[in-house]
Amino acid sequence: MNTLQSIFCIYLNCKRIDEGGEGWELLIDNKPRIRPAVNVRRAFRISRHLSSEPMESPVQSLLSSGAKLTDAALERLLPSPETLPHSIHRAMRHSVFAGGKRLRPILCMEAARMVAGTGELPAGVDSLGAALEMLHTYSLIHDDLPALDNDDLRRGHPTCHVAFGEAIAILAGDALQTLAFQTIAQLPAPAATVVQLLREVSIAVGTGIGRSGEIETGLAPGMIGGQVVDIESERVAPTAELVETIHRAKTGALITTAIVTGGLYGLGSKGHGSADDTIARLRIFGQNAGLAFQIVDDILDLTQSSAELGKTAGKDAASIKATWPAVYGLEQSRRDADRLIADAFAAVEPFGPAADPLKSLARYLTTRTH
Numbered sequence: 250m251n252t253l254q255s256i257f258c259i260y261l262n263c264k265r266i267d268e269g270g271e272g273w274e275l276l277i278d279n280k281p282r283i284r285p286a287v288n289v290r291r292a293f294r295i296s297r298h299l300s301s302e303p304m305e306s307p308v309q310s311l312l313s314s315g316a317k318l319t320d321a322a323l324e325r326l327l328p329s330p331e332t333l334p335h336s337i338h339r340a341m342r343h344s345v346f347a348g349g350k351r352l353r354p355i356l357c358m359e360a361a362r363m364v365a366g367t368g369e370l371p372a373g374v375d376s377l378g379a380a381l382e383m384l385h386t387y388s389l390i391h392d393d394l395p396a397l398d399n400d401d402l403r404r405g406h407p408t409c410h411v412a413f414g415e416a417i418a419i420l421a422g423d424a425l426q427t428l429a430f431q432t433i434a435q436l437p438a439p440a441a442t443v444v445q446l447l448r449e450v451s452i453a454v455g456t457g458i459g460r461s462g463e464i465e466t467g468l469a470p471g472m473i474g475g476q477v478v479d480i481e482s483e484r485v486a487p488t489a490e491l492v493e494t495i496h497r498a499k500t501g502a503l504i505t506t507a508i509v510t511g512g513l514y515g516l517g518s519k520g521h522g523s524a525d526d527t528i529a530r531l532r533i534f535g536q537n538a539g540l541a542f543q544i545v546d547d548i549l550d551l552t553q554s555s556a557e558l559g560k561t562a563g564k565d566a567a568s569i570k571a572t573w574p575a576v577y578g579l580e581q582s583r584r585d586a587d588r589l590i591a592d593a594f595a596a597v598e599p600f601g602p603a604a605d606p607l608k609s610l611a612r613y614l615t616t617r618t619h
């Protein structure tokens with residue numbers, strides 16, 4: 250390359266322009282994008298276009314298309330802001346449409362796609378995903394209340410109780426939970442599948458913590474149980490066991506159920522009521538990914554800004570919460586999250602390339618920055 254070509258290389262914001270057999274070949278991120286680009290001027294025009302619209306990675310397109318589908322389903326399922334009484338419906342919409350990542354619905358839909366085996370999403374699974382997002386948003390509204398974490402920023406906006414007052418925020422959370430179960434009960438799936446889904450989800454958002462020390466507590470880990478232990482463990486020196494119990498219950502249980510219910514829905518769409526090995530593998534995948542997710546949430550609370558997170562950074566240390574980094578430090582926490590993702594991958598290995606979308610989402614859980 251001569252000097253002029255080198256300058257173009259830098260200006261075009263691409264790694265290299267080589268002279269190919271028939272003319273110019275423009276490479277972006279080391280992949281040929283235009284072959285041949287007949288001349289430098291055309292290469293320049295096309296490259297400006299490409300660099301103004303950066304290509305999405307496979308996981309980014311999974312995330313953005315999944316979020317769009319979820320948003321559309323939520324729009325369909327939530328009462329309009331004009332529905333009486335206005336206050337609660339506007340409060341529900343305020344929190345639901347504030348800009349969450351929609352990870353639980355996306356995991357659910359990709360698990361369903363994998364199990365259904367057609368490459369397509371089974372009809373209606375977007376409503377199941379929306380129901381999970383309603384449950385998640387309800388948990389966030391209540392988590393932010395003055396009586397729990399007392400936060401005033403969520404998803405980059407004032408929290409529900411700041412915008413609508415505490416009474417309406419509590420009721421908006423309650424209403425999202427109720428609407429989630431109504432949505433699941435009305436899914437276009439065989440009755441036996443709907444019952445399985447209701448059972449699975451209600452246990453996951455329930456009051457269990459699974460085990461405490463060596464004692465089985467009789468109830469499987471559930472989100473509310475985890476929140477209770479989280480609140481009751483503020484200001485005590487956390488043990489490894491305590492923080493794992495909290496994280497598996499308060500966050501892991503809903504993420505696990507998102508993946509398991511996606512699998513159950515996918516099986517239902519094929520007319521198979523159950524496939525124990527498939528569901529068991531999805532459950533192990535979800536448990537590992539869910540725990541890794543909360544470890545990373547703890548890491549981000551320590552390392553990112555409120556602007557980046559859209560919620561108050563540094564809150565865990567300020568409230569002396571039982572977190573993974575408080576027990577293990579940041580570096581070990583990062584290693585633990587990576588190890589858990591490797592364990593999650595191992596569980597879905599028998600599904601082969603069909604599991605790639607789920608695996609790339611699990612990897613994203615640990616590489617995300619908010």
Ligand code: IPE
Pocket residue numbers: 348349350351352385404499500543546619
């Ligand atoms: C935050 O979850 C709350 C936890 C369970 C740790 P997300 O990070 O998925 O939050 P949104 O939905 O994108 O706002």
Ligand code: IPE
Pocket residue numbers: 388389392398472476499500546550560
């Ligand atoms: C929240 O955990 C878990 C649930 C809402 C069930 P956190 O309290 O760590 O979540 P953030 O950091 O406020 O999002």
Ligand code: MG
Pocket residue numbers: 392398479
């Ligand atoms: Mg909390």
Ligand code: MG
Pocket residue numbers: 392393398400
């Ligand atoms: Mg919180």
Ligand code: MG
Pocket residue numbers: 546547550
């Ligand atoms: Mg947190």
